[in-house]
Amino acid sequence: MSLPVTTQSIKPYTGEKARLVRAYDYLILVLALFLFIGSFHLHFALTVGDWDFWVDWKDRQWWPLVTPLMGITFPAAVQAVLWDKFRLPLGATLCVTALLIGTWITRIFAYHYWNFFPVNMVLPATMLPGALVLDAMLMLSNSLTITAIAGGSAFALLFYPSNWPIFALFHQPVEYANAQLTLADLFGFQYIRTGMPEYLRIIERGTLRTYGQYAAPLAAFCSALLCTLMYALWWYIGKWFATTRYLSKI
Amino acid sequence: MKIKITQWVYTLGLIILGFGGPVQTALAHGEKALEPFIRMRTIQWYDVAWSKQQFKVNEEVAVSGRFHVAEDWPVSVPKPEAAFLNVSTPGPVLIRTERWLNGKPWVNSVALQPGGDYEFKIVLKGRLPGRYHIHPFFNLKDAGQVMGPGAWLDISGNAGDFSNGVKTLNGEIVDMESVGLLNGIGWHLFWGALATGWLLWWVRRPLFISRYRMLQAGMEEVLITPTDRLIAKAVLVAVPVIVLAVNAVAVNRYPNAIPLQASLDRILPLPALVNAGQVDAEAIKAEYSVAKRAMVFTVRIDNRSDKPVRIGEFNTANVGFINPELPAVSSQAPATAAVLKLDDDTPVRPGETRTVTVTAQDASWEAEKLDGLINDADSRVGGLLFLYASEGGERYISSVSAAVIPKF
Amino acid sequence: MATTSEPMPAVTHIGKRLPWYLQDLPRYLKTFGALTVLYTSLRLYQGAFAVSAGLDSTEPAFEQYWMRLFYIELAVIAVVMTGLWAYLWFTRDRQLDKLSPKEEIRRYFTLTMWISIYTFAVYWAGSYFAEQDNSWHQVAIRDTPFTANHIIEFYFNFPLYVILGGCAWLYARTRLPLYAKGISLPLTLAVFGPFMILVSVGFNEWGHTFWFREEFFAAPIHWGFVIGVWFALGVGGILLQGVTRLIDLLDQIEDAD
Numbered sequence: 001m002s003l004p005v006t007t008q009s010i011k012p013y014t015g016e017k018a019r020l021v022r023a024y025d026y027l028i029l030v031l032a033l034f035l036f037i038g039s040f041h042l043h044f045a046l047t048v049g050d051w052d053f054w055v056d057w058k059d060r061q062w063w064p065l066v067t068p069l070m071g072i073t074f075p076a077a078v079q080a081v082l083w084d085k086f087r088l089p090l091g092a093t094l095c096v097t098a099l100l101i102g103t104w105i106t107r108i109f110a111y112h113y114w115n116f117f118p119v120n121m122v123l124p125a126t127m128l129p130g131a132l133v134l135d136a137m138l139m140l141s142n143s144l145t146i147t148a149i150a151g152g153s154a155f156a157l158l159f160y161p162s163n164w165p166i167f168a169l170f171h172q173p174v175e176y177a178n179a180q181l182t183l184a185d186l187f188g189f190q191y192i193r194t195g196m197p198e199y200l201r202i203i204e205r206g207t208l209r210t211y212g213q214y215a216a217p218l219a220a221f222c223s224a225l226l227c228t229l230m231y232a233l234w235w236y237i238g239k240w241f242a243t244t245r246y247l248s249k250i
Numbered sequence: 251m252k253i254k255i256t257q258w259v260y261t262l263g264l265i266i267l268g269f270g271g272p273v274q275t276a277l278a279h280g281e282k283a284l285e286p287f288i289r290m291r292t293i294q295w296y297d298v299a300w301s302k303q304q305f306k307v308n309e310e311v312a313v314s315g316r317f318h319v320a321e322d323w324p325v326s327v328p329k330p331e332a333a334f335l336n337v338s339t340p341g342p343v344l345i346r347t348e349r350w351l352n353g354k355p356w357v358n359s360v361a362l363q364p365g366g367d368y369e370f371k372i373v374l375k376g377r378l379p380g381r382y383h384i385h386p387f388f389n390l391k392d393a394g395q396v397m398g399p400g401a402w403l404d405i406s407g408n409a410g411d412f413s414n415g416v417k418t419l420n421g422e423i424v425d426m427e428s429v430g431l432l433n434g435i436g437w438h439l440f441w442g443a444l445a446t447g448w449l450l451w452w453v454r455r456p457l458f459i460s461r462y463r464m465l466q467a468g469m470e471e472v473l474i475t476p477t478d479r480l481i482a483k484a485v486l487v488a489v490p491v492i493v494l495a496v497n498a499v500a501v502n503r504y505p506n507a508i509p510l511q512a513s514l515d516r517i518l519p520l521p522a523l524v525n526a527g528q529v530d531a532e533a534i535k536a537e538y539s540v541a542k543r544a545m546v547f548t549v550r551i552d553n554r555s556d557k558p559v560r561i562g563e564f565n566t567a568n569v570g571f572i573n574p575e576l577p578a579v580s581s582q583a584p585a586t587a588a589v590l591k592l593d594d595d596t597p598v599r600p601g602e603t604r605t606v607t608v609t610a611q612d613a614s615w616e617a618e619k620l621d622g623l624i625n626d627a628d629s630r631v632g633g634l635l636f637l638y639a640s641e642g643g644e645r646y647i648s649s650v651s652a653a654v655i656p657k658f
Numbered sequence: 659m660a661t662t663s664e665p666m667p668a669v670t671h672i673g674k675r676l677p678w679y680l681q682d683l684p685r686y687l688k689t690f691g692a693l694t695v696l697y698t699s700l701r702l703y704q705g706a707f708a709v710s711a712g713l714d715s716t717e718p719a720f721e722q723y724w725m726r727l728f729y730i731e732l733a734v735i736a737v738v739m740t741g742l743w744a745y746l747w748f749t750r751d752r753q754l755d756k757l758s759p760k761e762e763i764r765r766y767f768t769l770t771m772w773i774s775i776y777t778f779a780v781y782w783a784g785s786y787f788a789e790q791d792n793s794w795h796q797v798a799i800r801d802t803p804f805t806a807n808h809i810i811e812f813y814f815n816f817p818l819y820v821i822l823g824g825c826a827w828l829y830a831r832t833r834l835p836l837y838a839k840g841i842s843l844p845l846t847l848a849v850f851g852p853f854m855i856l857v858s859v860g861f862n863e864w865g866h867t868f869w870f871r872e873e874f875f876a877a878p879i880h881w882g883f884v885i886g887v888w889f890a891l892g893v894g895g896i897l898l899q900g901v902t903r904l905i906d907l908l909d910q911i912e913d914a915d
Contacts, residue, residue: 015913027767050874077894081898086462128445137486183424191342
């Protein structure tokens with residue numbers, strides 16, 4: 001993140017030039033909003049997808065591991081450009097907000113109005129608290145290393161507790177068919193999905209013999225480690241894509 | 251030509267307008283998707299029946315029946331270590347309230363045994379009014395969806411009347427249609443408002459060109475003000491504190507929350523109903539005449555029961571071929587019209603072993619895309635052969651299969 | 659949105675209402691509106707005919723309501739692609755060395771609008787109709803690569819954003835000196851990478867045909883789409899190219915109130 005340090009005072013634009021650069025800002029903001037809804041949502045839906053779509057996929061092991069790990073990618077890449085080149089600490093919040101806008105529109109119009117699934121069965125998870133911390137961390141530290149370690153970890157560790165207030169009530173037990181189920185499992189059984197048989201769920205696959213059933217914190221800490229690495233990796237991916245090179249041929 | 255152009259313009263108009271005239275609801279639901287050898291030689295459905303086909307929102311309807319898991323399971327299809335008995339519906343227009351396999355209730359997936367016989371029942375409750383064509387079917391892990399026979403259901407009433415109350419173990423009754431919805435929306439709005447505030451805090455000032463230019467000029471301190479730093483510190487402290495606090499509240503509020511349940515049910519097959527031993531039928535050879543759309547089997551019948559038996563039906567992939575001489579029999583309702591012809595329809599006497607030629611000729615081979623079998627790598631036909639005792643009406647079922655030789 | 663380089667005859671005409679650098683704003687907004695109407699109409703068409711005629715590819719109604727739509731889409735895509743790309747190429751500026759700073763600034767704004775239109779199409783293809791595919795797979799048994807959602811998503815939305823991305827690329831290449839002199843790597847990545855998503859449709863259908871029957875959305879056979887969309891991050895480089903050039907150009911023009 002080195003920059004040429006040539007402290008020189010330049011005057012801010014005024015008059016027409018100020019209006020012009022502001023108009024350019026708005027154009028870029030509109031462009032970026034749809035870009036990140038479209039691209040981050042596609043990336044997210046095809047990597048986290050099912051864990052985020054369905055209430056009966058939000059388990060203690062895979063959901064808090066996979067979601068932050070795949071969710072920290074675009075935020076890191078966008079921060080690498082917006083902070084490094086513009087000192088704008090909003091890359092993570094912008095990406096996650098865009099993702100949620102796209103997600104909510106789809107859950108309502110594609111799942112509910114088209115195919116009659118109740119919206120509470122397809123509630124998305126939120127990564128916004130982690131994104132806010134990630135942006136604030138980068139701004140205050142101005143350091144890739146500190147943001148990757150502290151910010152990346154916070155992004156992963158905050159995920160489960162951020163979402164438990166939304167999803168805890170779906171984990172209330174019910175007696176059904178001579179067995180114990182959660183309300184979430186019952187959604188999966190009752191509300192018919194032709195392409196999502198129960199066995200397809202990748203949930204609760206560990207044995208947990210020695211850890212006193214503390215599955216979610218373990219998954220979160222594992223995710224924290226991976227998010228640290230993922231953040232740094234995607235920071236450089238973001239930088240690489242933001243090349244300004246012109247080629248003589250392709 | 252004129253009509254064709256008109257149709258195209260009409261379709262284009264519909265696309266532009268987004269709506270159109272009434273359409274006859276589709277009868278089929280992609281049940282021909284899988285290769286014929288999978289549909290014929292995995293789950294072999296029979297005796298599938300609906301308790302009723304006209305009912306109201308909130309009323310329940312049951313579909314019950316039997317299936318045999320073919321012994322001659324195709325080698326390229328993974329064994330049914332995990333399978334899920336499902337229902338094809340256009341979305342959850344009905345909800346599934348109960349499901350039974352061999353008399354046991356089950357909600358998860360199950361491991362099936364090739365050669366096993368099973369009885370099932372699914373209870374559904376009307377949710378959205380309409381006329382729907384519904385099939386029971388099996389999701390087979392890594393193999394696909396093997397459909398059972400379909401039926402039309404008419405659901406009348408008002409969608410707004412639907413209710414789905416469920417009692418939790420704590421004694422609370424929740425409405426599945428709305429439980430947790432407002433709470434979820436509320437939390438998304440809360441965090442969304444904070445995020446929007448953070449974004450607006452930054453985008454209200456000149457952004458890209460201005461900041462890039464100032465940063466290049468080394469005027470970094472102008473870009474991040476002390477107030478910005480104060481707010482960021484507040485975010486860094488307040489957000490984790492809020493998260494942990496509201497998490498603690500949720501943990502206390504739902505102390506009995508349990509993890510998602512993910513067991514695989516183990517339900518043993520019934521005592522043999524198919525290939526049960528008293529009357530054996532074995533397909534020795536099968537020839538398919540492409541021109542006549544006819545499958546001709548050579549079948550050896552070994553009657554070890556104490557009554558004479560006759561072949562009544564051959565059923566494969568939900569297409570039934572009925573011996574018209576025994577009109578009352580069918581493993582499906584309503585009976586299909588396809589005809590089964592035998593070169594020798596006289597009853598096979600007790601103790602007799604006889605080889606007969608059975609011809610199943612019908613356009614269904616083509617319409618149901620079963621004739622594609624001759625182009626499959628695994629070109630074996632399979633199905634259930636139903637034999638009936640001439641007196642007393644006992645039914646003997648054999649799951650038969652044979653390699654197919656095409657006759658072009 | 660494309661115009662050639664004559665020193666802004668239209669500027670004075672529109673100038674009373676819009677500043678010179680936003681000359682193409684009305685066309686930009688109209689295109690946004692038109693695309694919104696188009697995509698919304700396609701979604702409404704799905705609502706009207708997907709369940710009634712789109713559940714089984716062997717039904718005659720499927721041929722009538724869905725395959726016919728597919729053929730219309732192919733025709734529309736072919737016409738739009740040929741028309742827009744040919745227009746942008748044949749109206750290219752052959753005197754880029756005589757371009758005034760103001761006109762070049764205006765063209766950077768128009769390029770930004772082109773890319774914005776491109777990302778708007780990416781929104782519909784990458785967000786709404788993409789995740790909607792999962793919803794439709796919970797209703798229909800997949801028996802064809804041409805499902806009621808694939809016909810719109812794969813064979814219309816994907817080609818359309820490729821066309822619009824190509825338009826942005828061509829606009830820059832034919833009307834802006836720096837993009838004409840060298841080939842912008844980030845712009846090329848941002849256009850050609852997502853184009854590979856269209857190619858990934860083939861991998862996806864092959865996978866679903868031969869070895870992956872399940873509708874698991876996060877499955878590896880879908881990751882071709884994912885890698886393709888990462889290239890959208892090239893927009894960061896386009897932004898930097900634009901910003902640095904605009905700063906230079908702004909230094910070349912006079913201040914005005």
